[in-house]
Amino acid sequence: MLNSIRSEDYPSFSNSKLIYMAKKEIERLEKRIELLEMQIKKLKSVEPDIINQRIKSIEDTLYSTKDILNMKEVCQYLDISQSLLYKLTCNGEIPHFKPRGKIIFFEKKELIKWIKNNGNHVSEDSSELPSQESTDSNNNEKEDS
Numbered sequence: 001m002l003n004s005i006r007s008e009d010y011p012s013f014s015n016s017k018l019i020y021m022a023k024k025e026i027e028r029l030e031k032r033i034e035l036l037e038m039q040i041k042k043l044k045s046v047e048p049d050i051i052n053q054r055i056k057s058i059e060d061t062l063y064s065t066k067d068i069l070n071m072k073e074v075c076q077y078l079d080i081s082q083s084l085l086y087k088l089t090c091n092g093e094i095p096h097f098k099p100r101g102k103i104i105f106f107e108k109k110e111l112i113k114w115i116k117n118n119g120n121h122v123s124e125d126s127s128e129l130p131s132q133e134s135t136d137s138n139n140n141e142k143e144d145s
Contacts, residue, residue: 069106077111093118 013021060076075082088094095110 067108069108069111071104074106074111077108078115 064077066073069077071082071085074080075085078085085094089096089104094106095114096104096106098104
């Protein structure tokens with residue numbers, strides 16, 4: 001805050017001393033103004049598009065805190081297309097519910113269970129070579145020809 005320097009407040013000081021004190025106060029205020037202007041320039045230099053993109057990204061990932069997800073959120077959560085999600089729901093392959101018969105919702109816990117149960121499990125023992133069973137069937141086909 002600006003403290004007014006008045007001669008009544010400092011009766012023992014000479015006018016030159018009061019002028020000196022006032023000049024120092026002005027210098028101090030000028031430095032503060034300069035610092036504030038620099039901070040404002042920094043704020044102005046942030047592109048509004050970047051801020052909007054970050055906000056959109058935050059909004060898009062809010063599904064991670066929800067228990068019940070809609071179609072769009074599930075597509076983002078599972079990183080799949082909407083058409084694939086429609087196929088999965090129509091075929092009853094993915095757990096979902098329709099409380100009013102139209103809008104489809106998904107419970108996050110059920111989706112996680114579904115992912116774990118329907119994923120392709122690859123054991124560390126398996127290699128990229130075909131299994132003995134498939135090799136045998138290929139050999140049988142060759143023998144029949």
